[in-house]
Amino acid sequence: MAVKRTYYATVDGHDGENIVNLTENAHANYTVNVNGKDYQVDFEQINDTIFSVIIDGKSYAVDMTEKGDKFDVIVNGDHFNVEVLDEMKRLMKMRTSTTVEGRQVIEAQMPGYIWKILKDVGDEVKAGEPIMILVAMKMENEIKSPKDGILQELFVKASENPQESTVAIGDKLAVVE
Amino acid sequence: MAVKRTYYATVDGHDGENIVNLTENAHANYTVNVNGKDYQVDFEQINDTIFSVIIDGKSYAVDMTEKGDKFDVIVNGDHFNVEVLDEMKRLMKMRTSTTVEGRQVIEAQMPGYIWKILKDVGDEVKAGEPIMILVAMKMENEIKSPKDGILQELFVKASENPQESTVAIGDKLAVVE
Amino acid sequence: MPEIKKVLVANRGEIAIRIFRTCRKMGIKTVAIYTHADRKAPHVRYADEAYCITDGPGDTSYLKKDRIIAIAKKLGAAIHPGYGFYAENADFRRSCDAEGVVFIGPSAEHIEMMGSKTGARAVMTEAGVPTVPGTKNPIRDVEDAKKVAREIGYPIMLKAVYGGGGKGMRLVHKEEDFESSFRMASSEAQNAFGNGDVYMEKFIIQPHHVEVQVLGDMHGNAIHLFDRECSIQRRHQKVIEEAPSPFISAETRAKMCKVAADAIKKIGYYSAGTLEFIVGADQNFYFLEMNTRLQVEHPVTEMITGVDIVREMIFVAEGKPLNYKQEDISINGHAIECRIYAEDPSNNFSPSPGLLTVYQTPEGPNVRVESGAYQGYEIPLYYDPMIAKVCANSKTRAGAIENMKRILSEYMISGIKTSIPFHIAVLKNETFLSGVYDTGFIDNKFDMEELKRKQEQDVTVPVIVASIKQLLSEKISASRAVTRPEVDESDWKRFGKMINFSKTLG
């Protein structure tokens, strides 16, 4: 029995929503309708992140990693961030996406360790002013305040010993309000 | 707290049993006493089957696959089949290893498919006489009777369509008694 | 001839990828064909387009002439046949011509001409190439035959005209034995093949298999790219090749290569081809047959000459002249190729298909790897067991051998057995190192038992690592409750699903 789904896909840096109607015809074999146009797709996983995808005869070695509903896709060297939502998730997202200004959480954009902290909790900071220094691969990276405000919280400690202050991508570093 | 074990290891094609006293000192760090001699071992898994092992300063990239208590180990291109048993398993094995003649189960020694079956159940067969033909990578391999006797059972069917008669290593093919 | 903008390779594995590489470099689009069994083969992903040519998993054959030509025609693609399959198939070439599809290879006439061994020898004799002396005709009169044998020189070989498999064959060392040997060969042939006709050929002592790579175009140009030594063979299958041959003298090389280039010029041959010669211990050489295709071992020639043979084949198929004149071609260093088979050399080279749990190809200088596999690939049962070719080069033969040993030591393959230990043993063999080895090398000069003996008889290291692994496995078993995975799934699929799990959750 054919499995069918409807998804709403958006791509970072590209306008608009893509309506995807997906039909699984057999193992690895799909008919995918994107914005009204049908594609025949043969889809096989090769290893951890590489997929062999043949779309109407065109062959792609796609590198894809998945984080929840977001997909980091590399096709022929081009990078795409795709979010794929079903009807329900799409509605939920529309409800919560009224933008919040004011409180800004600063997260680590790369893994590394916190070498120095330049501001204390309670300090006034300007937009673009460095709050701490994150070291990754021998290079120092200033972590700057995204806005004028007060440094409300610090989630990390600095150390010259990398083992004691390692941070991963997405780790919270500080809050400015 | 250090984990300790005593094992009895035998290696195919090599005489004698090796008595192994193993102490796990810390993660990846072991003291291994083999037949009375101590070795300091640093042991790290690199991927599915490759291990980086440093024994008293000598560095080895070891390829190792595990099947129950048997280990297929490749060191510097040399192949070893090692069986590692604890006291209890060793006793059990000694009890059951009184050799059984008579009934012989023939197993597939390589993956492939059964192309032809040359004997029927009930047929008399001579030692070395082919019972069936297994095809693997375009080459035909005769599966021969290990002894004079009667073909008692056949577990496989032949087919020219590889999909219908595929066998894996270790699959039972026939019984001669 | 139109410019080639797209190439369909009617083949699989390493040779499909090798041809795609040249196309990608030249900016030519590529098309793969595949069977159900080969859906995950790497050539499918390497190409710009890929089309399945089988109806279901039960059909594993690539011999789908009409479908392949129809796909190429529809896409406006030229077809390169690789080696095997439709290479050297005149009928396939004719069908391409009939459908207006460019075939990247020689003409149907030349494929056909060289397809018959006796026909090829007649043509080549005519073109001035020496062939093994002998009467092509059945011996009718023993005394006449003896006279011919005297001219050829002993030893001679008597062979059944309709024979094969060694029956009806007799080696004759001196004239006194001729008559009795002839009678025995004839009567054996009569019994075995229902026909007692026997012919005579010079017997070559310590024969070397040396071949000359040639290239021709449609404008009457023809050149050679020097020679390759292919005498290391197991069951008539080449396993190690080198260029140039370490055995033939400079004089022999000059004569042999010239004769080959002149001959193909004379017969108007175009595209790539190879003339196989048998060379005696006395450096005399005789034409055996001509392969009208790209050879498996062409990379060693490319490494010493710097010529991309596939690129030339594409130009020639477009009707362009060759990019090289004979004087542009010289030998630069030495190259060796080892064919890596999925076979277990310590178990009589039995096939060893399966899942490549680890696959790391060698890196560093002086390496060329042409591989049709990758980590996670399950080598199918249905095709040739050669998974890769590894080449090494250097300024000297000794340097190339040194490099090859280093290179093979880096090749990490787990999950299957390969012929690599066999290659390493050959590379250490004294006869091989001397450079003077003939086609009897494996039988006469090589100790197969060597492969079963371990260099390191001390079992301490394997015992230590297996014991530690046993401890770790016990600890894992003890600390977790686990459910048994489905038995009908391959390990790899299981792994794939587990990875998907952790991602969904992570």
Added chain:
Amino acid sequence: MPEIKKVLVANRGEIAIRIFRTCRKMGIKTVAIYTHADRKAPHVRYADEAYCITDGPGDTSYLKKDRIIAIAKKLGAAIHPGYGFYAENADFRRSCDAEGVVFIGPSAEHIEMMGSKTGARAVMTEAGVPTVPGTKNPIRDVEDAKKVAREIGYPIMLKAVYGGGGKGMRLVHKEEDFESSFRMASSEAQNAFGNGDVYMEKFIIQPHHVEVQVLGDMHGNAIHLFDRECSIQRRHQKVIEEAPSPFISAETRAKMCKVAADAIKKIGYYSAGTLEFIVGADQNFYFLEMNTRLQVEHPVTEMITGVDIVREMIFVAEGKPLNYKQEDISINGHAIECRIYAEDPSNNFSPSPGLLTVYQTPEGPNVRVESGAYQGYEIPLYYDPMIAKVCANSKTRAGAIENMKRILSEYMISGIKTSIPFHIAVLKNETFLSGVYDTGFIDNKFDMEELKRKQEQDVTVPVIVASIKQLLSEKISASRAVTRPEVDESDWKRFGKMINFSKTLG
């Protein structure tokens, strides 16, 4: 000097492996050193022996002089320093000498001599090598200085003697501006460095960074291995190098290479070294500095000359003469190197360490990969972000560029970002293709924004594959009850354990 039977490489990553490769080829035993953080680095496995030089995971430094020399002494191993770390450290070399450990590199005196830029220029001027014209001494008299500037020729650059970072520097195009520029530079220097001394140097327009590889032995022999063009630099870091330089003329090449070889012969330099030159648009060249070590980019020189530089360094350290005379060295073809960094070029080259979930290096012809990584390797935070060097060669520069594009297209790396898209963009850049580019290339001729623009604006393919993956993930979630794996484990460890499971059960 005793024969070297064992080599310890006081380094990590690709350069350690590269040196080990030559040792393995030569039958020399190898010793790796490693930090706790580098336990799983590939050089540890490649060596015959491996020793940890740190006390705990908190210490990530390889600068453990005494320990390293003690290990080498105990094992009877010579030390090769690679590049960075203890390469070009005269004190380290002296300690080796004191402990009787053979150091594979130049003498302490030469390391020291070239360690000071001004000292090196003085020595080289003495040895007949042209240096950038100017006064080395502080300007005291403006009128005298103007006279010198006239001799040198405008434009000239004024620089603070104790300066750095651009402060106290002034470019002067004509004599009328000299005095005011001098006063400003001097006062800026006074304010910034507490000293107003300023000197003068010729300003080179459109400067090219071209260097000459040299080799010397202890018997007074010295040769050059021709030149390398290294003008493609980002933040003063070389990213693409080629040999030979496409910019310099045959005449410049001949002069520059001869001057370099003669100079090191004159100063009695032995082992490998590199003379860096700045070459103006007018083909005039001036010595900048000498690197007394193996360079990162040495493979391109090896590819065009066929010389294994590490092998020569080992012979020289044994006290043997070089294996080559100058007349043995010629240029064969063209080679290019791309340095692959774990950096995100579309995000201002920010570091991108992490787990390599997929790592497949390019194969096929005309490739040389020197890599310090493997699939499953977690690139540590603490070291240089260069994970590999990829080289391509061909008969011509155009061919090498074609090959490199094909090669980079095959490099599959997942889990981290790399500089490969940047390299591909450079390889397509018209100025780069012309072969005439200077050190201002990245700033003036290269559009960084290009990297952020996608070639393919159509999002259909990513939308399709992401949607199918979403469906598959939903199906897996729905069909299974799963437990959450420990959050403190890396994916790889988790994978390792899962695999172990299935094996224990299988």
